[in-house]
Amino acid sequence: MSFEPYATLDPDRVLNAVTACGLWPDGRLLALNSYENRVWQVGIEDAPPVIAKFYRPHRWSDAAILEEHAFAQELAADEIPVVAPLVFGGRTLLHHDGFRYALTPRRGGRAPSLESTEQLEWLGRLIARIHSVGARRPFEHRGRIDRATLIERPMLSVLESTLLPPSQRDAYRIAAERVDAAVDARLGAVGPVRQLRLHGDCHPGNVLWTDGGPHFVDLDDARMGPAVQDLWMLANDDAGMQALLDGYQQMREFDFTELALVPALRAMRQLHYAGWIAARWNDPAFPAAFPFVAEPRWWEQHIADLHELAEELL
Template identity: 80%
Template sequence: MTDETPYARLTPDLVLDAVNACGLWPDGRLLALNSYENRVWQVGVEDDAPVIAKFYRPGRWSDAAILEEHAFAQELADAEIPVVAPSVYTGRTLLHYDGYRYALSPRSGGRAPSLESADQLEWLGRLIARMHSVGARASFVYRGRIDRETLIETPMHAVLHSHLLPASQIDRYRGAVERVDHAVAARFDAIGPVRTLRLHGDCHPGNVLWTDAGPHFVDLDDARMGPAVQDLWMLAHDQRAMDALLEGYGSMRDFDHAELALIPALRAMRQVHYAGWIAARWQDPAFPAAFPFAAEPRWWEQHITDLHEQAEELE
């Protein structure tokens, strides 16, 4: 197993054996769930409900950072906020088996929220506000922050050291990212200090599941410190949707409306990070299969154009 192919040994048998090591009796049913950064399986269990087994990508987070995520999830659950927290086995949530780190959690189904529904958006706004009230109680120590180093500088270097970016586009790409970086820095400087708190961090529609009982959040794998608006903007495709989210949010917790001016900066940072993430993970066999467009020069040409458009919006 290498850093480039970290899951080469993660066979179905190993997944079943890891679940069995927790005292459960897998019945042989395995369903691979949609996940690229980690590997996630639904595992059938004899005479019981299936469990979700999440195997963490080696080298991405330290044990301390993963345990901090687990503690945050449990803190939210204890506050009756609907999140899926990892289960405890022999007093631990972070488990180890044959060189892999993993966690088990209850299976929790649902459907995507309707982002056209003002009622559902207000409901989500209230839940995010409650989550932020818990998140504001303390700070992460090990999980980092939403900042330019993490979301711009590091991914840029991953792209520049990758063979995916055509040589003819290197200077144009570097120039586009540097322009975005300067524009993002200027926007944050213009807004001034903003309150940061523990966030979900990746609160897009795929990480919210809706049932007849309402919504619940999954996947805190990108939980970090950052401004509250980070957990709102990916759920709002237009101003009407943002207004509905803020209507719900404001009924539970104060929101600093100055943070809305950070949305173009956060969007640009996410775009830079996305390309860098693909480049950094390209040796993982799952990535060329899932993102074949990243091997095409025209995609990088469009990406560079998009970055200039993001910078122009910020400027």
């Protein structure tokens, strides 16, 4: 595979892929912020624009992508405001010129106010409804939120990368292993919690608010995991978490022992972030978007942050 997985994905191929679905692009293209995949807003003749998402090669299997699509459709069928893929010829996962892609309707909106109790309670109710659907059956192909996915593989990516200065290699390994041990201890102390299908990456950028309320986008990180995973990134503080839970419990019971998992989930996400960038560094979009990661002082701060996260878990 080319170091640049999207080297041949030029505007003509994007337009041709949309045309292959029987739509008539009007030539208007807008590249949207997305690093893991490539996402374009495509204008359509005499119809609203669509969003074309081209999946990163080799990241997900076809079966895993189809599970994501089926989950989105299942949520939409229950009248939960989630943007689901469009269907063409009975298919949601499409292929063109070696790329896998999907089209969705364009849904605008603004970021939610995480200071608004009313909006947080609303989000809590909707997340509870997502989880009620997610609890019906497990994912079979999309994996789970665990140490192997969010610590072990990202840590290996960093250690194998030229981004990490050689002089900081041992310090990074010690800090990352310390986080891993602390996370493992916290997970063991909390004990087994119910695993269900999640949005998986429920941060404010994946919630769009309109005058009619919020809707959720981008289930690309949907996995099995604990319910609190879809709540903690929307809570700026304890009051925010309480507002989310007040709304959540109006629709679904919440296991409060899961709150003890939040520091572990936060640590895993931060360690994963560095590994994700290291693993994708040969994609030219990443050095352009994250130039600071090539600087030794960023790694010094990252190592310090990992030690702080480990301390929080003690």
